[in-house]
Amino acid sequence: MQNLTKLKRLNLDGNQLTTIPALPSSLQELKMNDNHLEGLQRHNFRGLFKLLTLELEGNQLHDGNVLPTAFKPLGRLIYLRLDRNRFRAIPSGLPASLQELHLDSNHIEEVTESVLNKTLNLTVLVLSNNKLQEDHIAPRAWIDLPKLEALDLSHNRLAHVPSFLPRHLKQLTLHHNCIERIPGYVFAHMKPGLEFLHLSHNVLRDDGIHAVSFLGLYRSLAELLLDNNQLQSIPRGILNLKGLQVLRLSHNRIRNIPLNSVCDTRVAEDSNIVSMHLENNLIDRRRIPPTAFSCIKAYHSVVLRPQENEEEDY
Template sequence: MKQAMPSLPASCFLAQTAIACNNIKMKHVPALTDPSLTTFYLAENEIAKIPAHTFLGLPNLEWLALSKNKLDTQGLHPHAFKNLTWLKYLNLDRNSLSTVPAWPDSQQELQLNDNLLQGLQRSSFQGVVTESVLKGSHSLSMLVFNNSRLQEDQLAPRAWIDLPPQGLQCLMLHHSLIECISGYMFAHMKPGLGFLHLSHNRLRADGVHGMSFHGLRASLAELLLDHNHLQAIPRGHLGLKGLQVHDSNRISAHLENNLIDQRHIIPTAFSCSQASERGPPAPAGEEGS
């Protein structure tokens, strides 16, 4: 166990390489200097501002949980995570962020569920850690933007163009207001996404055309389009040769709870599927998130 630190509230839990200060009505991140600290839980507090040098004394931090606070884009300094060159997991769920913050090249998973994102443009992923944040983020494997109120005109065709081609494996956009997927949005990705989750949106059949999933033909193993407004199997779906069958009865293309008349599904709609037991990665959990 660590010894108590003067800048930490007494209710914080201290372990050898971790500190947990969840749900203690904390209003700011305490100033700490501890190169051995790798995990810092600050979920369910009242933190509204994170200045530029907040984490300067924690250079080896790998896991940072800031979900359920009061952060907005003005309160989160663009340089807040600049020195965290070992950071792998960052949870910013349930705040009030309107833009995607910059993060270091080491980042593997970013969670931004339940925020107020105003759109995803190419500039959303350009920041201060490198000239273009995602251009150097070769470790990033998962982006999670569920419940972020994104609309169809806020998902730019070139939004992901600076993503490293071999990096991102899973993109989650559940519970938003997306009505269409622009053509060639994922065309630069090689080998491409393995898991694309678009459940609980407003997708229509005419909003998903033949080129919407171009670039994912061989790689996509799971496509979630359930709980949308589709009246037919999207044309772009028919060319996805990488979709897998998890068992004899369940395919990894989910289209349930749409407006599709099953009598009009052609027999060859899923003929490209192959047997596999591959499953999607699950977002990492945290205490108090």
């Protein structure tokens, strides 16, 4: 295979390879998903200085059989996929050129202080379906990564939104955790601020969201997904989210829509909301104040049917 000196892309998915074969230095993309790879040594990638994409999903890789020097020859690698392996921590020695790192469905329990301190070009980090708890994420694990814009921590064991989030993050995905609380000021250090916050399928109650929980996101946040939680009212601070376009609060326990909880009737300005989902709550639609949604331009933007305590109208 080394003789194929013009080969740029090689797909070896779904075989029974236990080691990485000798490969031509012309390669830019290598896929070896769903094999039986039993480890990574430094010589495995020797000469692959042009490689941009490496996918090793669904193998038998873990902390004990991937050497910190394994990725050293890959000086131009920008995309690395290691999903469905057996890592307990993020592998060390990652290339400084890396822009996307996927570690979905491993056994990762912690993120240490220094493991990402060389990956200053990282823009996307996926750690979904792992075993992370917020007290096992080091305070300086990723706060200073200058380009990290998308962080996926869904399907973990988080009990509250983690502190010390990356300063320049735009998308934060936290659905399917055990989150009870959005601490006050947890987003306050972020510039320019999150655009997308996904908190569906958690255990958020009213007392877990404070008046200053969304501080730092007042101008930036466009999508806030809070469906499938245990909220009994419209969360405090929603009025302050001036850039909000999508708000999902379906499948909660909300009973009332008080005046000035969605629209501030004291201020004559339109909301940017184009989609607001409130279905599958406990709302009596007859008790909603007539001007509760007056700032939302299109009537069909607000979805209220069906409710759990009423029969669907036809």
